[in-house]
Amino acid sequence: MSWLLPDDDDDVPYGEYADHAVRQRPNPKANRPRTKRRPEHADALIGMVTAVDRGRYTVLIAAGADPSDPAERSVLAARARELRRTPIVIGDRVQLVGDTSGAEGSLARIVALEERRTVLRRSADDSDRLERVMVANADQMLIVVAAANPEPRVRLVDRYLVAAYDAGIAPLICITKVDLADPEPFLGHFAALEVPVFRSAPGSWPLDEIRAALAGCTTVFVGHSGVGKSTLINALVPDADRATGHVNEVTGRGRHTSSSSVAFRADTPGGIGPDGAPADTGWVIDTPGVRSFGLGHVTGESILRGFTDLAEIIDGCPRGCSHSDDAPDCELDAAIADGRLDAAGAARVESLRRLLK
């Protein structure tokens, strides 16, 4: 598929993602008892990667995960040689052996990767079919966009939405700086998608609403530099200490004030997780390296995953239908014409077609 030019801004190189560009396929062996597959790692502990820095992984071992030491702790780890070509990213669940005490100077070893629930990917640019894994196991993507300064762009938000739908991650939008401009005309472009929207301004930050949405989930925050993403994360996670920058008056861009992806635990007091169980925390993943996504690896099929409500109609399309405006005999057109889709449904088709372009 074709895409407009990728974003104009300077992206940090993705050294930390550049391990090896392979699509992770569900591992058919993942459900077998671990002892059968890797007898030598039968007593491995499972932890979650919360930070990656030059070949060293910070892995959180949850309270109770280790019968011999039930305390929660962060452990520094290196990857085992056999995993050399496997990308390990923030959010990955990994098996750890070796010194998992987390003591000063200790180093554990990552010997295996658990199956991923979701994978957020990017390509270097839109013509690149190779993909890099950016974040694993995120449930949601919070797209942070400013009502002004920098000026919001529909196309950029569309691109984030495409990346989210492709990954099987539910999108949310937080529009900041609504003190500077009326956000509604911009938000109108996304109304048909029914993405939850939070409106934010100094003094009226929608922190309680955002916390409620974060509870029990892993949410990756994305946004153009200068939109106020770090300001928001600092408010949600007081000890995150994300550096906030200033928007350059001339270019409207922010400085790249933070440079590595990190997962933070946000308190979500009284929250309810997606499974209906009480959840007093949620994970926030900040991705400063991601100013734009190369979407060369994305297919129309994968975007359609975000439009399950249209799936039944699309089943009636001719084989190989692109579902675009000019696709002959696309069933979506028929459904609009005969009233199976109402005005809201038609608007949703229009949004889908914009994303498919």
Ligand SMILES: Nc1nc2c(ncn2[C@@H]2O[C@H](COP(=O)(O)OP(=O)(O)OP(=O)(O)O)[C@@H](O)[C@H]2O)c(=O)[nH]1
């Ligand atoms: N007027 C207004 N300014 C805001 C708002 N939110 C953040 N800012 C300001 O916008 C500037 C950029 O905010 P940051 O939080 O550093 O933006 P960022 O998206 O994290 O940018 P990078 O750190 O470059 O990735 C700072 O000067 C903030 O104080 C808002 O709701 N209204």
Ligand SMILES: [Zn+2]
């Ligand atoms: Zn079609």
